[in-house]
Amino acid sequence: EQTEETLVIVKPDGVARNLTGEILRRIEAKGYQLVDIRMLQADRELLAAHYAEHEGKPFYEPLVEFMQSGPVVAIRVTGNRVIEGFRSLAGTTDPTSAAPGTIRGDLGRDWGLPVQQNLVHGSDAPESAARELALWFA
């Protein structure tokens, strides 16, 4: 067994579309534990720290703007290999190509929305999970 923690964020599009419950349901159905949860309006400072690795990329500004556009739900999730497991549940970054059965593949509407509106964030490695959880659950 390899118990890990990860940070999941339901992005503003997920909250606005009332998909928070559906996303939590999928996480719980997979057998992961929700250990902390908070709804908040993220400010620029938090998002700049969270997305520091993407600073300077063409999608950085639209991403940070979008993430400030409404409330988000941050969740601390634990489970066996949950970092990889949640990213598998989420599907690939672009909802257009995300596999059916995944959160982004099933629920990510595609009518020309920008890629940043892909419903969820999930940490991608133990180091980023620790760093991000410290930011969102300070």
Ligand code: DAT
């Ligand atoms: P992920 O969220 O799958 O880990 P990422 O860390 O590479 O993806 O990027 C963070 C977010 O930035 C992603 O959820 C959506 C947005 N993004 C990434 N690549 C993009 C691109 N090529 N165009 C527009 N938005 C992008």
Ligand code: MG
């Ligand atoms: Mg990422």
